Amino acid sequence: xxxxxxxxxxxxxxxxxxxxxxxxxxxxxxxxxxxxxxxxxxxxxxxxxxxxxxxxxxxxxxxxxxxxxxxxxxxxxxxxxxxxxxxxxxxxxxxxxxxxxxxxxxxxxxxxxxxxxxxxxxxxxxxxxxxxxxxxxxxxxxxxxxxxxxxxxxxxxxxxxxxxxxxxxxxxxxxxxx
Amino acid sequence: xxxxxxxxxxxxxxxxxxxxxxxxxxxxxxxxxxxxxxxxxxxxxxxxxxxxxxxxxxxxxxxxxxxxxxxxxxxxxxxxxxxxxxxxxxxxxxxxxxxxxxxxxxxxxxxxxxxxxxxxxxxxxxxxxxxxxxxxxxxxxxxxxxxxxxxxxxxxxxxxxxxxxxxxxxxxxxxxxxxxxxxxxxxxxxxxxxxxxxxxxxxxxxxxxxxxxxxxxxxxxxxxxxxxxxxxxxxxxxxxxxxxxxxxxxxxxxxxxxxxxxxxxxxxxxxxxxxxxxxxxxxxxxxxxxxxxxxxxxxxxxxxxxxxxxxxxxxxxxxxxxxxxxxxxxxxxxxxxxxxxxxxxxxxxxxxxxxxxxxxxxxxxxxxxxxxxxxxxxxxxxxxxxxx
Numbered sequence: 405x406x407x408x409x410x411x412x413x414x415x416x417x418x419x420x421x422x423x424x425x426x427x428x429x430x431x432x433x434x435x436x437x438x439x440x441x442x443x444x445x446x447x448x449x450x451x452x453x454x455x456x457x458x459x460x461x462x463x464x465x466x467x468x469x470x471x472x473x474x475x476x477x478x479x480x481x482x483x484x485x486x487x488x489x490x491x492x493x494x495x496x497x498x499x500x501x502x503x504x505x506x507x508x509x510x511x512x513x514x515x516x517x518x519x520x521x522x523x524x525x526x527x528x529x530x531x532x533x534x535x536x537x538x539x540x541x542x543x544x545x546x547x548x549x550x551x552x553x554x555x556x557x558x559x560x561x562x563x564x565x566x567x568x569x570x571x572x573x574x575x576x577x578x579x580x581x582x
Numbered sequence: 583x584x585x586x587x588x589x590x591x592x593x594x595x596x597x598x599x600x601x602x603x604x605x606x607x608x609x610x611x612x613x614x615x616x617x618x619x620x621x622x623x624x625x626x627x628x629x630x631x632x633x634x635x636x637x638x639x640x641x642x643x644x645x646x647x648x649x650x651x652x653x654x655x656x657x658x659x660x661x662x663x664x665x666x667x668x669x670x671x672x673x674x675x676x677x678x679x680x681x682x683x684x685x686x687x688x689x690x691x692x693x694x695x696x697x698x699x700x701x702x703x704x705x706x707x708x709x710x711x712x713x714x715x716x717x718x719x720x721x722x723x724x725x726x727x728x729x730x731x732x733x734x735x736x737x738x739x740x741x742x743x744x745x746x747x748x749x750x751x752x753x754x755x756x757x758x759x760x761x762x763x764x765x766x767x768x769x770x771x772x773x774x775x776x777x778x779x780x781x782x783x784x785x786x787x788x789x790x791x792x793x794x795x796x797x798x799x800x801x802x803x804x805x806x807x808x809x810x811x812x813x814x815x816x817x818x819x820x821x822x823x824x825x826x827x828x829x830x831x832x833x834x835x836x837x838x839x840x841x842x843x844x845x846x847x848x849x850x851x852x853x854x855x856x857x858x859x860x861x862x863x864x865x866x867x868x869x870x871x872x873x874x875x876x877x878x879x880x881x882x883x884x885x886x887x888x889x890x891x892x893x894x895x896x897x898x899x900x901x902x903x904x905x906x907x908x909x910x911x912x913x914x915x916x917x918x919x920x921x922x923x924x925x926x927x928x929x930x931x932x933x934x935x936x937x938x939x940x941x942x943x944x945x946x947x948x949x950x951x952x953x954x955x956x957x958x959x960x961x962x963x964x965x966x967x968x969x970x
Contacts, residue, residue: 527709539698547682550712554675561676568683572690
């Protein structure tokens with residue numbers, strides 16, 4: 405169970421790192437779905453209700469599919485200027501390890517590590533991004549990360565939030581109406 | 583796909599906005615009824631707060647131009663539903679999660695600033711609350727709990743968009759997408775329910791409680807000073823109105839942070855005043871003709887109201903905060919009294935901004951004056967209704 409939780413946490417961190425390095429729809433969608441699957445795996449391995457973990461995965465997958473419908477086409481990975489985001493992805497993981505500390509010995513702690521890393525990295529991306537589509541993807545990842553820190557209610561709320569954010573348009577509006 | 587792309591773009595209330603409005607009304611009803619049991623539980627103070635929010639929405643619709651009323655009604659119902667859900671969900675982490683889509687829903691409405699700029703405040707608040715709450719409950723060294731308490735307190739201040747999270751104020755921005763949506767409408771619900779949940783559940787250790795209290799009192803004093811001086815000195819009238827909210831929030835935060843019965847009652851009454859008096863007045867000021875001047879008796883009444891003097895809503899708030907502060911340490915009353923005197927300085931300017939109301943505006947203003955009188959004259963009954 406501990407190995408599954410660790411695998412889930414690492415997968416979630418890789419997913420949110422991908423999301424924070426992506427600017428176009430495919431990269432954002434892949435990052436979001438990877439994050440959701442990783443968080444769901446870690447949550448299930450740490451003893452949370454399997455149905456709630458499945459809901460989290462389904463909500464994240466639905467949110468990422470909806471993200472594919474608009475925004476800039478392509479992958480948009482590692483564009484010029486993304487080095488600080490790459491460095492942030494590594495530093496955030498270290499910060500999450502520090503925060504979880506001794507809890508890393510148990511699956512619950514490992515799952516919390518993944519959730520904290522996702523929430524922090526998604527927040528950093530959200531605070532620095534200017535475009536709609538990456539902001540919506542980061543918002544969905546933030547909701548997933550925060551929900552994965554809680555129990556069944558948190559996981560279900562995160563699934564609902566990811567789908568709700570997916571329904572919002574990621575297309576840029578012309579002029580000041582953005 | 584075309585319909586999906588048009589979501590939250592079309593200035594007319596499309597089917598999606600009608601659907602969202604209906605969902606908001608349904609959620610409000612479910613929260614009031616407490617259905618499903620155990621999942622949604624609206625505490626008594628939040629019920630009263632919701633009762634004060636409904637007239638604010640009605641006024642927003644009442645004051646809107648004829649063609650915009652349905653859209654405003656739908657947006658208001660979504661706001662009411664969001665407020666009810668945020669106050670009803672017992673799990674604080676779920677509240678933090680739900681803040682994210684609510685923040686995006688507000689930010690996605692058309693406006694001059696970009697979605698990403700408008701969503702930063704609510705997203706930061708959600709992250710601070712969620713991470714803070716998770717750290718509070720996690721096993722580990724004591725400093726983690728204190729860090730969590732710091733996160734929760736800072737998150738609470740961030741929800742309101744207060745100092746140090748002030749955002750740009752735009753002249754002419756619709757109320758439902760401006761700072762009013764958070765500072766004047768959604769945040770009071772959370773500001774009341776979060777500390778009550780923390781206190782009632784005995785979820786904080788003394789150390790953590792001290793961190794939360796110190797941060798709230800400190801930032802409350804900062805907001806009080808910032809609001810009092812800012813509303814007086816700023817050149818922009820829109821900024822002056824926003825700063826006047828900071829004064830109310832300052833009293834509320836200080837009251838919450840003192841963890842005294844009177845302090846909590848002051849915060850409760852201050853939040854009711856924000857929803858029932860300050861927000862409607864700010865809405866009325868938006869529609870008032872720029873060159874209008876209130877008749878002298880009305881202007882005098884408005885100055886007294888906005889200065890927080892008896893017999894209006896600000897007076898019991900100030901009295902209770904002073905009483906709570908002197909119970910803890912009497913020197914606290916000195917800066918509070920100075921701030922109260924300074925906060926009266928902007929009253930004349932804001933009263934002038936309301937101009938000479940006629941027609942619908944005059945009826946709206948009469949209702950607001952009556953609400954303020956009720957808050958000022960019978961605060962005990964309202965405290966009883968809220969179980970405080």
